Amino acid sequence: MIDTLYVEEAVRGHPRVADILRRFPEARVVGCERYGEVFNPKAQNFGLQKHRPALIVAEKFKNFILPAPAGYGIGARRNYYFSHLLNCLYDCRYCFLQGMYQSAHYVLFVNYEDFQSEIRRIAKETPGEATHFFSGYDCDSLALEPVSGFAASFLPFFRDLPDAWVELRTKSTQVRTLLDTEPLSNCVVAFSFTPKEIAAALEHKTPDPHKRLRAARRLQQHGWPIGLRFDPIVYQDDWRTIYRSMFAEVFATLDPERVHSVSLGLFRLPEAFFRRMSGLYPEEKLFAGPLASRNGMVSYGPELEREVWGFCEREILRYVPAERFFACQA
Amino acid sequence: MPPQSETFVHFIVALPAEAKPLIAHYRLKRRVGEDAFAVFEKEGISLTVSGIGKVATAAAIGYTHVLFGKRKNAVWLNVGVAGHREHPLGSVWIAHKITDAETGRRWYPSICFRAHCPSAEIRTVSQPETEYARECLYDMEAASVVETATRFSSGELVHCLKVISDNRQSVVWDIDPARVTTWVENAIDVLLYTKQALRHLAGEVIPKRQPNPEIWTSRWHFTVQERLQLERLLHRWRVLNDDLPLPEVPKAERGRDILIWLKDAVERLPVRLASSHS
Numbered sequence: 027m028i029d030t031l032y033v034e035e036a037v038r039g040h041p042r043v044a045d046i047l048r049r050f051p052e053a054r055v056v057g058c059e060r061y062g063e064v065f066n067p068k069a070q071n072f073g074l075q076k077h078r079p080a081l082i083v084a085e086k087f088k089n090f091i092l093p094a095p096a097g098y099g100i101g102a103r104r105n106y107y108f109s110h111l112l113n114c115l116y117d118c119r120y121c122f123l124q125g126m127y128q129s130a131h132y133v134l135f136v137n138y139e140d141f142q143s144e145i146r147r148i149a150k151e152t153p154g155e156a157t158h159f160f161s162g163y164d165c166d167s168l169a170l171e172p173v174s175g176f177a178a179s180f181l182p183f184f185r186d187l188p189d190a191w192v193e194l195r196t197k198s199t200q201v202r203t204l205l206d207t208e209p210l211s212n213c214v215v216a217f218s219f220t221p222k223e224i225a226a227a228l229e230h231k232t233p234d235p236h237k238r239l240r241a242a243r244r245l246q247q248h249g250w251p252i253g254l255r256f257d258p259i260v261y262q263d264d265w266r267t268i269y270r271s272m273f274a275e276v277f278a279t280l281d282p283e284r285v286h287s288v289s290l291g292l293f294r295l296p297e298a299f300f301r302r303m304s305g306l307y308p309e310e311k312l313f314a315g316p317l318a319s320r321n322g323m324v325s326y327g328p329e330l331e332r333e334v335w336g337f338c339e340r341e342i343l344r345y346v347p348a349e350r351f352f353a354c355q356a
Numbered sequence: 357m358p359p360q361s362e363t364f365v366h367f368i369v370a371l372p373a374e375a376k377p378l379i380a381h382y383r384l385k386r387r388v389g390e391d392a393f394a395v396f397e398k399e400g401i402s403l404t405v406s407g408i409g410k411v412a413t414a415a416a417i418g419y420t421h422v423l424f425g426k427r428k429n430a431v432w433l434n435v436g437v438a439g440h441r442e443h444p445l446g447s448v449w450i451a452h453k454i455t456d457a458e459t460g461r462r463w464y465p466s467i468c469f470r471a472h473c474p475s476a477e478i479r480t481v482s483q484p485e486t487e488y489a490r491e492c493l494y495d496m497e498a499a500s501v502v503e504t505a506t507r508f509s510s511g512e513l514v515h516c517l518k519v520i521s522d523n524r525q526s527v528v529w530d531i532d533p534a535r536v537t538t539w540v541e542n543a544i545d546v547l548l549y550t551k552q553a554l555r556h557l558a559g560e561v562i563p564k565r566q567p568n569p570e571i572w573t574s575r576w577h578f579t580v581q582e583r584l585q586l587e588r589l590l591h592r593w594r595v596l597n598d599d600l601p602l603p604e605v606p607k608a609e610r611g612r613d614i615l616i617w618l619k620d621a622v623e624r625l626p627v628r629l630a631s632s633h634s
Contacts, residue, residue: 030452030467054475056452056464064464069506074513074557077468131466227629263626308564314595315627 028173030080031055032064032131037085042136046083046173060084065112065129073306075130076117081173086135090144094160097355100214100253100287102158102191106148110135110176111165116197117230119310120258123164125299132170138179145183149190162195162216169198177203185210195255199233199241209249214286216253217242219276221268224260228312235272239279246280254280257291257354259338261315261326270341277345288346290338291354294325357425363558364430365551366420367403368413368505370497373533374436375405377541381548393419410456410480410500417504429561431554432505432514435547437521437536438478438495439528441488444520448543449493450550451516453477456499463502466512469553473546478516484528493518513558517550519543567594576611586611589618596625 031053037043038057047055058064061084094105112133113123124130135141149157161167161180171177177194181203184192188211195216204215217238220228225235233241246252254276259269293312295303297319304313318327325331342351369375372394378384384396384403393416394405402424406416417432424430438449452475454463467475477492479485480499488494498516505514519539522528540547567590569583578586593602603621608614 029470032464054452054467056477058453058462058464063462067463067506067511069509069511069514070466071510071512071561074468074510074561075466077557078466078470080466129466224629260629261627262629308591309595311595311627311629314592316623 028081029053029078032058032061032080032082034058034061034082034084037083037136040083040085040136042138042175043083045175046081046134049173050081058082061133065127065131065133068128070128071306072124072127072130079113080131082131082133084133084135085137086140090141091148091159094158094163097353098160099158100193100289100352102156104148104152104155104157105160106145106157107160107163108141108145109164110138110141110161111170111174113164114166115169116166116232118232119228119230119303119307119312120260120293120295122295122299124306125295125301125303132165134170134174138176142180142183145190146187149187152189154189156189156191156212158191158193160193160195162193166196166198167194168196168200168203171198171200171203177207181207181210181213184213188212193253195253197229197232197238199237201241201245204245204250205248209251211251214251214253215242215245216255216287218255218257219272220256220258220260221272223264223268224262228260239276243279246284251286252280252284253286254288255291255354256338256342257289258293259290259334260293260312261330261334265334266337269338273338273341273345282345285346285350287350287352288342289352289354290335290342292325292331292335294323294355297322297324300324360425360427360563362400363555363562364424364427365401365555365558366417366424366430366432366505367401368406368416368420368432368434368497368501369403370406370408370413370436371533371536372405373536374540375403376537377544378403378435378547381544387423390423395420395423397424406497409482409496413497413500414504417501417508421508426508428563429509429513429558431551431558432501432509433547433551433554434497434501434516435540436495436497436516436518437531437539438493438498438518439485439488439522440476440493440520441491441524443493443523445523445526446539446542447520448473448546449476449518449520450474451476451478451493451498451518454498454502454516455479455492456503457481461499461503463499463506463511465502465515467515468512468557469550472549473517476518478518486527488524493520510561513554513561515550515554517543517547566591572611572614576608576614578611578615582611582615585615586618589615589622592622593618593625596622596627 061082099105191212193214387395396403404420406413478498485494
C-alpha cells in the first residue's frame with residue numbers, strides 16, 4: 027500500500043514510528059528535516075501523487091486544536107477540530123483537500139499526547155459543558171487506523187473526559203477497533219454517505235456505500251452513537267430519485283431513533299480550491315456542472331441550491347426530528 | 357514537432373559517452389544548427405548533451421525547454437553516472453532525495469510509479485568526490501536538474517537515473533568513456549521502463565485538445581473577458597456532452613449574443629456524472 031516513508035529525523039526513535047517502519051519492511055525510507063520540505067513545494071501534482079501516495083511521519087509543534095469554522099457543528103456551543111493526519115486514503119473528486127494541499131502524500135503527526143494535552147486543557151475551560159472535537163476534517167478518521175492506531179490511542183483518552191465529545195468522521199469500514207471497544211457515549215462515529223451512483227462516479231478507492239452502511243449498523247447495534255453526514259450533496263439530473271432512494275435505504279438499515287445526529291451540506295468549495303481542482307481534473311463533469319460563484323465560494327446557483335436543499339431537508343426530516351438535524355454551511 | 361497535446365520526453369545527459377546508447381536505441385537525429393549544445397531528437401523525444409556541472413545543466417534545460425516549444429509537463433529524465441563508496445559499478449539507481457552540497461537545498465522527487473531499480477539519495481557536488489564520506493550517491497548535475505526542470509514540469513515527471521561509475525575500489529579518475537557507454541547500455545531496460553512509466557503519467561496531465569475558439573472569434577468580436585467566457589463555455593459543452601458537436605449556431609450580430617446562446621445551451625445539458633471519463 028505504501029512504498030515510500032518519509033521520516034522526520036527528530037521522530038525516528040518514536041515508538042509509533044518504529045511500529046510503522048515494522049509494518050512496511052519493503053518501503054524505501056527517506057529521512058527529512060521537516061515534513062514541509064516534502065509536502066509543501068509548489069511543483070507537485072496532487073492527481074499524479076494519488077497513484078502512489080507516500081506516508082510522511084512527522085511531529086506537530088503548535089496549533090494542535092483549532093476552532094471549527096462557523097456553521098460546522100452538531101449541537102454544541104464550543105466546537106474545535108484537530109488533524110493528526112493530513113490527507114486521505116480515498117480519492118473523492120469533490121474533496122477540498124485536493125484544492126488545499128500541493129501534495130497527496132499523507133502526513134501523520136505521531137505526537138498524539140500533545141494533541142490530547144491541549145484537548146484536555148480546552149475541555150476543562152467549561153466544566154459541565156460539552157465541547158465537541160472533530161477529528162475527520164483534514165482526513166478520514168478511521169481509514170488509516172491499522173497504521174496510525176489513532177482510535178486505539180484516543181478512545182481511552184476521551185473515555186476519561188466525559189465533557190469532551192469526539193466525532194470520528196469516516197467512509198471506512200475499518201471498525202474492528204471500535205467493535206473491540208466498549209462504546210463511548212461521548213464519541214460519535216459519523217459516516218458520510220452519497221447515493222451509489224454518485225459514489226461510483228466520484229468516490230474513488232472508497233468502500234462501497236452498502237458496506238459502509240453495514241459497518242454503521244454493526245456499530246449501532248454494538249451501542250456506538252452513529253452520525254450521518256450527507257455532505258456534499260452533488261447534483262446530477264436524476265438527483266431527486268437517487269437521493270430519495272439513498273435516504274430510504276440508510277434509514278431503513280439504521281435505527282433512526284438511535285441516530286445521534288444528521289448533517290446536510292451542498293457541494294461547495296472556496297474559489298481558489300475550485301480553480302485548482304478543476305485544473306487538476308479538467309475532464310471532470312462535476313466541475314463543468316451548473317455552478318456559480320458567490321462571496322468567494324463556488325456552489326450551485328441560488329435557485330438550484332434552494333431546490334436541492336429543501337428537498338433533502340424534507341426527506342431527512344421524515345426520519346429524524348429537527349433537533350437532531352444540522353445544516354452544514356462551513 | 358508533435359502538438360502540445362502529446363507527451364514529450366527530454367533526456368538530459370552530461371557526457372557524449374552517456375548519450376551514445378540512448379541515441380543509438382532511439383535512433384535520434386542531431387538537430388542541425390544548434391551550436392550551444394548537441395541536441396538530438398525524434399518524435400516526442402529529445403536528448404541534450406549538457407556538459408558537466410550545475411550551470412551547464414541549468415542552461416541546457418532552459419535551452420531545450422524553449423527549443424521544443426515550452427511544453428507544459430514534459431518528462432525530464434537525467435541519465436548519468438555517479439559515485440558511491442561501495443555500490444557495484446554499473447548498478448542503476450533512481451534518486452529519492454537530492455541535496456545540493458553547496459547550498460544545502462534539498463528535493464524529494466516523488467516516485468509515482470513502480471520503480472525498476474533501487475532508489476537512493478544523491479548529493480550534487482561541484483568537484484569530483486573521492487572520499488565518499490556519506491552514505492549516498494555523488495554526482496554533479498542532479499540538483500540542477502530538479503531545480504530547473506520543475507520550473508517547467510510537475511516534480512513527479514522530473515527524475516534522475518544514475519549508473520555507478522566509481523567507488524572506493526575504482527576511483528573517479530579511472531573512468532573512461534567506453535566503460536561509461538557500456539554501463540549505460542547495460543542499464544537501457546531500466547531507462548526504457550522509467551521513461552515509459554513517466555510518459556504514461558505525463559499523459560494524464562498534458563492539456564487535452566480544446567475546441568478551437570478561433571472558429572468563433574473569426575466570425576464575431578469578443579472582448580478579452582468574453583473570449584475567456586467563450587473558452588470556458590466550449591470546455592463545459594465538450595465535457596458535459598462527451599465531445600458531441602454543438603447545435604447549429606444562430607444568426608447573431610455580436611459575440612455577446614453568441615455567449616448568451618451558448619450559455620443557455622450548456623445550462624440545458626443534462627449532468628450525468630456516472631459517465632464521467634476523468
